[in-house]
Amino acid sequence: MNPLVLPLNIGKDDTFRLTWKSKLYQAKAALVLPRKLTSKIDVDEVIEAALLVVKLTEFGGTLRAKMLSALAPNDSSQNNPTDVYGVVMRLNIRTGRVVEFDDLRRTKSEKGAEHADFMSASSEVLPLDGDEKEILKKAFNSALTSPVLEALRQPFASFAPELSESWKEMKLSGIQPDKLVPFQMLFPNAQPIERFVEGERFVLDDLYCTNPSCSCSDVTCVVLKFDPASGQEVAWGGFRWSSDTDKLKVFPQFSSKFNASEWFKQFDHSSAIDLKLLLRSRQTFMRTEFIAARKAARG
Numbered sequence: 001m002n003p004l005v006l007p008l009n010i011g012k013d014d015t016f017r018l019t020w021k022s023k024l025y026q027a028k029a030a031l032v033l034p035r036k037l038t039s040k041i042d043v044d045e046v047i048e049a050a051l052l053v054v055k056l057t058e059f060g061g062t063l064r065a066k067m068l069s070a071l072a073p074n075d076s077s078q079n080n081p082t083d084v085y086g087v088v089m090r091l092n093i094r095t096g097r098v099v100e101f102d103d104l105r106r107t108k109s110e111k112g113a114e115h116a117d118f119m120s121a122s123s124e125v126l127p128l129d130g131d132e133k134e135i136l137k138k139a140f141n142s143a144l145t146s147p148v149l150e151a152l153r154q155p156f157a158s159f160a161p162e163l164s165e166s167w168k169e170m171k172l173s174g175i176q177p178d179k180l181v182p183f184q185m186l187f188p189n190a191q192p193i194e195r196f197v198e199g200e201r202f203v204l205d206d207l208y209c210t211n212p213s214c215s216c217s218d219v220t221c222v223v224l225k226f227d228p229a230s231g232q233e234v235a236w237g238g239f240r241w242s243s244d245t246d247k248l249k250v251f252p253q254f255s256s257k258f259n260a261s262e263w264f265k266q267f268d269h270s271s272a273i274d275l276k277l278l279l280r281s282r283q284t285f286m287r288t289e290f291i292a293a294r295k296a297a298r299g
């Protein structure tokens, strides 16, 4: 199986800033999973040493070059190709500290940083001795502040609840026990469960029963699709999956055209974490951590 690349959803431009050797860089990171995660042990390994690929573009090479070319059509920025760095590193998601650097390379881009193939074989591999490593480590450790770490932690929060407590800042006492709670409501930075069919994106929203007096084992799954006409997400299908019996029940309103087991299989196929493992972990989280926190909030 090919490695899975998960872009981090950080802020609106999906980047963070990094200062390295007195220069300011724009950093764009993706989390790479060597394979699908199928056990808690797999998840723990990623938390302790996640593989990140980061593209660093010097700010001077983006903003200043654009400003110069806007001011002078025959500008000199074409003589100054932009330096783009590619970093392959491992990061401890729990502590937010760099574990190790695997690769550092530089590409000179003539056409602008956006077009740089920053991990290509033709790029210049830069050796990292002990001192250089320490300098780069410090740069990353300072740049990896809470919004970036939240984006890295939330996909794994149900497996290791101590990783992210931002959800506790919500007004939990207002969430009624008889209403289903979407996991994404508590963890908006968790990776969406999605699949693409003929270029169209479908997202699975998973909702949980958090009624302490109910013993059901159902996870409610709503399949959403983006409607280009209204610009809204619309429900495309829906089903319940029982974590006890492993049975699927289609919602009556979709029964004639919606094949729940096929959709479940396809969502599982494109999910970075085995879908049953993920939903079970989220259900346990909602039925323990969440219910306890809501109870505490109600006093």
Ligand SMILES: [Zn+2]
Pocket: 209, 210, 211, 214, 215, 216, 217
């Ligand atoms: Zn229930």
